[in-house]
Amino acid sequence: MRSAVIALMLSLVGFDFAVSLGGQDQRPRPPITGIAHVRLWSADPSAAVDFYSKILGLTSRDAGCVGMVRPCFILSEHQQIALAKGASGSHANLLAEVAFVTTDAMGMHGYLQAHDIRVNPVTRDFNGAVHFSFQDPGGLPITFVQPSALRQHAASGSQISTRLIHAGFVVLDRAAEDKFYKDTLGFHVYWHGGMKDDETNWVDMQVPDGTDWLEYMLNVPADADKHTLGVMNHIALGVPDIHAAERQLRTNGWNGTEQPKIGRDGKWQLNLYDPDGSRVELMEFTPVQKPCCSDYAGSHPRP
DSSP: OHHHHHHHHHHHHHHHHHHHHHHGGGOOOOOEEEEEEEEEEESOHHHHHIIIIIISOOEEESSSOGGGOSSEEEEETTEEEEEEEOOTTSOSSOEEEEEEEESOHHHHHHHHHHTTOOOOOOEEOTTSOEEEEEEOTTSOEEEEEEOOSOOOOOOOTTOOOSEEEEEEEEOSOHHHHHIIIIIITOOEEEEEEOSSTTOOOEEEEEOTTSSOEEEEEOSOOTTOOHHHHHHHSEEEEEESOHHHHHHHHHHHTOOOOOOOEEOTTSOEEEEEEOTTSOEEEEEESSOSSOOSSSOOOSOOOOO
């Protein structure tokens, strides 16, 4: 009888141990509140400075950039656009990295490891930001950043926008991306649509604890050329008034021929291109008419 009791106790201990091990996959996901920065490849970052600092009116900074990627351009005390030098033609996909804000970088690192996602070690910048990087299922470099104490940044009168509201990238395997962004990280569909009402060319995946989003760019040929990839892999800056933003762009020296238009999502927008061909989309925060294809399923961003 005694041996049976001991065996039962050992089996219960083993059961608890197995549950404990299995429970590692159930650790809570730390909050993901928005986009921290987007990094773009540039054949000549010094030439691109004129576009980002003069045309967009952003403050250029050589120190204090998250991950020490230089130069970076300041949208606000917690968002940046960064450039990284790459030989001309070496990076057809000009989108080099998307970074998300989390309140707990170490917790997020452990959470991803528990879900069998290979991640690089956690590092800390001299300015106190904690971050780590890895690749999503499509090979896009992703970084999670736990920012340091907010730094003060006063926008100049020539600054076009203070908000990076989304980043778009080509997706060849939506199921794989959904498994990661939706199932693992908790992103949800904000809106989806296409050039025709019965098509889905764009899927906006909103962060779980904020209003910024990623935009899946679907149905893009796997052998798309650099120009097409520059259009598809893009960033979007939020503005309260697209026509006022266009006037400021002209004042800043922009001489583009594109005009503001209402997109299929019901929002006013205007497209610009940096010297390397990366599209920078200006977009109003809220729609002015009913969108095509689907209703919005999340809160709109604010200035």
